[in-house]
Every structure is written in C-alpha cells, then in structure tokens.
Amino acid sequence: METMSEALSWVGRAAQDPWDAPLGTIVAVVPDVESGAPEWLVIAPEQAATAGGASAAVRGAEDSTAAGEPAEGALAPVRDAEPTGARNRVAATAPLLAQAPRLRVGERLAPADRAAARARYGIGPGGARRIEAVESPPREGRHRTELAPERRRALIDALQSLHAREQAELRELAAMRWRARDEELVHDLALHHKETNRHAAMIRTRLAQLGGRPSWRRDAAARAAAHLAAQPPRLRRHPEAHDAAALLAHERRQAEAWEQVERLSRESGDERTAALADAIAADERAMAARLAANWEASGGGAAVSNRPAAGIGGGDGSGRPST
Numbered sequence: 582m583e584t585m586s587e588a589l590s591w592v593g594r595a596a597q598d599p600w601d602a603p604l605g606t607i608v609a610v611v612p613d614v615e616s617g618a619p620e621w622l623v624i625a626p627e628q629a630a631t632a633g634g635a636s637a638a639v640r641g642a643e644d645s646t647a648a649g650e651p652a653e654g655a656l657a658p659v660r661d662a663e664p665t666g667a668r669n670r671v672a673a674t675a676p677l678l679a680q681a682p683r684l685r686v687g688e689r690l691a692p693a694d695r696a697a698a699r700a701r702y703g704i705g706p707g708g709a710r711r712i713e714a715v716e717s718p719p720r721e722g723r724h725r726t727e728l729a730p731e732r733r734r735a736l737i738d739a740l741q742s743l744h745a746r747e748q749a750e751l752r753e754l755a756a757m758r759w760r761a762r763d764e765e766l767v768h769d770l771a772l773h774h775k776e777t778n779r780h781a782a783m784i785r786t787r788l789a790q791l792g793g794r795p796s797w798r799r800d801a802a803a804r805a806a807a808h809l810a811a812q813p814p815r816l817r818r819h820p821e822a823h824d825a826a827a828l829l830a831h832e833r834r835q836a837e838a839w840e841q842v843e844r845l846s847r848e849s850g851d852e853r854t855a856a857l858a859d860a861i862a863a864d865e866r867a868m869a870a871r872l873a874a875n876w877e878a879s880g881g882g883a884a885v886s887n888r889p890a891a892g893i894g895g896g897d898g899s900g901r902p903s904t
Contacts, residue, residue: 585612588619588659591669596624596657598674599772603627607669608652609686610659621698622662622671623684625654651686655679656698661775665768677701728791732849737793739842740784740854744795746838747781749803750831753810757824773828773868780861787857825872832869836862 588610596604609623661672673681681701682694698704728736754774758767788794839862846855 583619583659583662585610585617585619588622591622591662591664594664595627595668596622596671597668599670599672602675604657604671604673604675604678605654608654609684611656611684611690619659621656621684621690621695622659622669623652623654623686624657624671624673624678625652651688653683653685655681655683656690656694657681658698658702658704660704663768663771665764670768670772673702728849728851732851733791735845736842736849736851736854737788737791739845740788740791741793741796741799743835743838743842744781744784744788745799745803746835747777747784748800749807750777750835751781752804752807754828756807757828760824769868769872770828776864776868780864783857783861787854790853829869829872832865832872836865836869839865 591607592610594607596607598604605624605626607622608625610619611621611623612618613620655678657671657673657678663670682698684690684694751774754770754777758770758774785795839858843855843858843862846852846858
C-alpha cells in the first residue's frame with residue numbers, strides 16, 4: 582500500500598487504464614477518513630487539469646491553492662494503481678471512470694459519494710475487490726450445476742488442464758520479471774502476473790461448483806516444465822524480445838483454448854463456465870494486443886509479431902488445452 586506522500590508524488594502525471602488508454606491527469610489524492618492512507622485519485626480530463634492547475638493537489642479536505650478555477654475530476658481507486666515511467670496505470674477503465682462520482686479539488690468527499698465510488702469499482706468491506714465473473718464456491722448441501730456426467734467430466738478435465746497452464750505461466754512470468762530490463766515489459770509482466778493469479782482463482786471456484794478440484798499432478802508437472810523452460814533465456818544477454826515473443830504466443834494460444842472451452846460449455850448447456858471462458862479469453866486477447874502494441878512502439882514489434890517462440894504454460898501450440 583502506497584503512503585500519502587508517495588501518492589501525492591503522482592499528482593500532475595498522466596493516468597492510463599490497464600491497457601494504456603489515456604484517461605486524463607491526476608489532480609488530487611483523497612485519503613481515507615479513518616486511516617489517513619490514500620484511497621482515491623481524482624482524474625481530470627487533460628484540458629481541465631491544465632486550466633485548474635494540477636500541481637496544487639490536495640489531501641481531500643484541504644483548500645486548493647491553485648490559481649483559477651480548481652480542477653474537477655472523477656474518482657479512481659489508489660488500490661492497484663502503479664507508476665510506469667512518467668505515467669500512472671490505474672485499475673479504472675474509461676467507461677468506469679465516466680460514471681464514477683466526481684470531486685472538485687479542495688472539496689471534501691461526501692460519505693455518499695465515497696460509498697457510490699466503492700460500489701462502482703466493486704470494492705467491498707476492508708478494501709477487498711469482489712470477483713463477480715463467477716459465483717462463490719458451493720456451500721455444504723448447495724445445489725450444483727446439473728450436467729450430464731460425461732459433459733461434467735469433460736469440462737472438469739479442460740479446466741484442470743487450463744489451471745495447470747496458469748500455474749506454469751505464473752512461474753514463467755516471475756522468471757521473466759526477474760530478468761527483464763525494459764520498464765514497460767516489467768510493468769506488463771507484473772500486471773499479467775496479477776491477472777493470471779485472478780484467473781487461477783476463478784478456475785478453482787468454478788471447479789468447486791462442478792464438483793471437481795485442480796489436479797495436483799498436472800499442476801506440479803506444469804510448474805516443473807516451466808522451471809526448466811525458464812533456464813535457457815537466463816543465458817541471453819538481452820532476453821526481452823524472446824520473452825515478449827514467447828508471452829505473446831502463449832496469450833494467443835490461451836485465448837484459443839478458452840474459446841474452445843466456451844464452445845464446449847455452451848454445447849453442454851453450462852452457461853456459467855461459458856461466461857467464465859469468455860471473460861478470460863477476452864483478458865488474454867487484450868494482453869496480447871497490449872504486448873504487440875508496446876513492442877511495435879519500441880521497435881521490437883516485428884520480432885514479437887512474426888517470430889515463432891516456444892510458448893509458456895505448456896500445451897502443444899495448437900490452442901487446445903493440454904491433457
């Protein structure tokens with residue numbers, strides 16, 4: 582968790598969403614009324630921030646000393662925000678930010694607006710973010726999804742394979758972060774490591790609802806294979822291009838694998854697993870697009886887009902879940 586002084590140093594920086602779409606400029610930081618820790622960023626459109634004087638950000642209730650009309654912006658959570666170069670990446674996207682409560686620099690955040698902002702971003706008690714893509718695991722005696730036994734087994738098998746691939750990916754992403762020197766790639770890897778952990782938790786939840794659980798044998802084998810695959814790139818002097826190409830190839834295979842699971846789920850009449858597969862496939866495609874765009878901008882795009890690379894996370898390169 583960032584301190585208030587760290588969060589205030591972000592004032593005046595451009596804000597972007599997790600996929601680098603510009604959101605505006607950070608013009609203020611609002612602390613939690615109880616702990617004093619930074620809770621909200623106020624993000625104003627670029628023109629409004631320039632006119633209002635973004636450099637005179639306040640701690641929520643203090644008076645603004647900016648010349649002219651104080652800037653006004655929408656609230657975005659400090660949680661999951663991180664600096665990347667001269668910009669800050671935040672968890673909010675443009676559609677979320679457009680409908681979030683607004684605050685003028687120098688004004689106090691009303692309790693109703695704070696509650697509305699927490700609800701808007703799915704932040705529950707204690708600051709925990711709610712995962713709404715899947716339901717919670719079934720309690721004792723709770724009715725489970727009714728599927729034909731063979732369909733259930735096929736879905737459980739596919740989810741176990743994909744969970745193993747997520748475990749391998751976590752191991753590979755950690756190794757890539759350790760050896761990466763390019764700042765944008767480091768942030769991309771950190772972001773995707775967080776997303777991959779979330780995907781794995783969602784798979785475990787759905788497996789529990791189907792009456793299954795992850796396969797420890799598959800998970801262990803995938804982690805061991807990922808550890809071995811991580812060794813050769815350590816000998817490269819500049820491994821970033823190889824790592825980016827491998828990660829991009831993996832993201833595309835993962836998206837294809839989840840699309841197959843979505844089709845299998847719909848054929849089986851399992852709309853919950855289909856919705857999960859569709860959501861994760863969209864995340865994988867977005868990450869692939871982000872990687873390709875960042876490396877094209879840095880001059881490495883041709884290598885990343887065209888170069889075949891051994892993928893991470895297992896599988897045969899066909900996009901089918903490994904078994």
